[in-house]
Amino acid sequence: MPATVNTRLRVPATAKKGEIIDIKTLISHPMVSGQTKDATGKPIPREIINTFIATYDGKEVFRMKLEPAISANPFISFPLRVDQSGTLQLQWVDDNGTVYKDQAQITVS
Numbered sequence: 001m002p003a004t005v006n007t008r009l010r011v012p013a014t015a016k017k018g019e020i021i022d023i024k025t026l027i028s029h030p031m032v033s034g035q036t037k038d039a040t041g042k043p044i045p046r047e048i049i050n051t052f053i054a055t056y057d058g059k060e061v062f063r064m065k066l067e068p069a070i071s072a073n074p075f076i077s078f079p080l081r082v083d084q085s086g087t088l089q090l091q092w093v094d095d096n097g098t099v100y101k102d103q104a105q106i107t108v109s
Contacts, residue, residue, distance in 0.1 A: 005027065005029060005100055006027070006028045007025065007027045007090070007100060008025060008026045009023075009024075009025045009088075009103075009104055010024040011023050011104045011106060012106065013104075013105070013107060014109060015082045015106060015107075016108070016109060017082070017083055017108050017109070018081065018083055019081070020079050020080065020081045021081075022077060022078075022079060022080075023054065023078050023079070023088065025075070025076050025102070026075045027092050028073050029049050029073060029074065029092075030072050031048045031049065031066075031071060031074065032045070032047045033046060033048070033068035034047075046068060046095055047094060049092045049094050049100075050065065050093060050094065051064070051065060051066070051093040052076055052090070052093075053091045053093075054078070054088065054090050055091075056088050056089075056106075057084070057086035057087060062078045082106055083108065085107045085108045086105075086108075087105055087106075088106060089101065089102075090102045090103065
């Protein structure tokens with residue numbers, strides 16, 4: 001696992017009421033499948049992001065289960081309809097139970 005895990009989030013800062021906006025996010029994570037071996041032939045334990053959850057003003061709007069076949073540094077994109085201003089919160093959970101978070105404000109006019 002990298003010493004620092006970085007998240008990236010691309011979301012419009014403003015939107016019109018009822019508009020469907022694109023949410024794009026990426027997390028730097030090696031997504032070790034558990035099927036590879038180290039230099040001595042010992043299996044490297046699986047360590048992947050296994051769950052992604054997005055909430056908007058506390059309501060879940062998107063959830064995704066990730067499997068070992070997902071590439072390193074997974075990119076996720078999904079549409080979101082916004083009817084009011086609020087906070088988009090993103091959460092990634094890995095096999096070790098570590099939770100990574102990011103968030104953005106969206107102003108609806």
